[in-house]
Amino acid sequence: MAKPADTRTASRKPVVKATRSAAETEKIRAALAARRDELRAEYDQTLSEITELQRDRLTDSAGDDQADTGTKTLEREQEISLANSILERITQVERALERLDEGGYGWCERCGNPIPVERLAAFPSATLCVTCKQLEERR
Ligand SMILES: [Zn+2]
Numbered sequence: 001m002a003k004p005a006d007t008r009t010a011s012r013k014p015v016v017k018a019t020r021s022a023a024e025t026e027k028i029r030a031a032l033a034a035r036r037d038e039l040r041a042e043y044d045q046t047l048s049e050i051t052e053l054q055r056d057r058l059t060d061s062a063g064d065d066q067a068d069t070g071t072k073t074l075e076r077e078q079e080i081s082l083a084n085s086i087l088e089r090i091t092q093v094e095r096a097l098e099r100l101d102e103g104g105y106g107w108c109e110r111c112g113n114p115i116p117v118e119r120l121a122a123f124p125s126a127t128l129c130v131t132c133k134q135l136e137e138r139r
Contacts, residue, residue, distance in 0.1 A: 020106065020114050028106055029097065031121035036093045039086055046083040050076060092125045108132050 053076045099105035108129040115129050
């Protein structure tokens with residue numbers, strides 16, 4: 001006699017996507033928090049460099065020729081755009097931490113699989129798994 005269909009298998013299978021263990025989520029959170037602290041330190045340092053360049057410009061500019069002044073202005077502009085891009089990355093990491101709490105972070109946008117913890121630690125703003133990323137790049 002044929003056995004009735006095993007309903008347990010069907011109900012046990014996640015319908016939408018795989019789950020991540022709490023330990024893995026904590027690992028991601030720790031990696032994101034570490035990255036955020038790193039970026040904040042980098043940002044603070046860049047800001048103090050900008051302040052220094054600004055001070056140099058105000059105090060030493062009397063003896064500078066135009067080329068020097070131009071170089072300093074350029075340096076300062078580069079520092080400012082660096083500071084802005086660091087700030088942007090801090091925002092991305094903070095957004096990632098929020099989404100991690102909501103359970104919406106760390107899943108591939110394309111295939112829905114969990115993105116490996118190591119990849120998220122290296123690229124907190126990653127939204128694709130390695131396979132999908134490679135597919136995207138090949139296009
Ligand atoms: Zn994927």
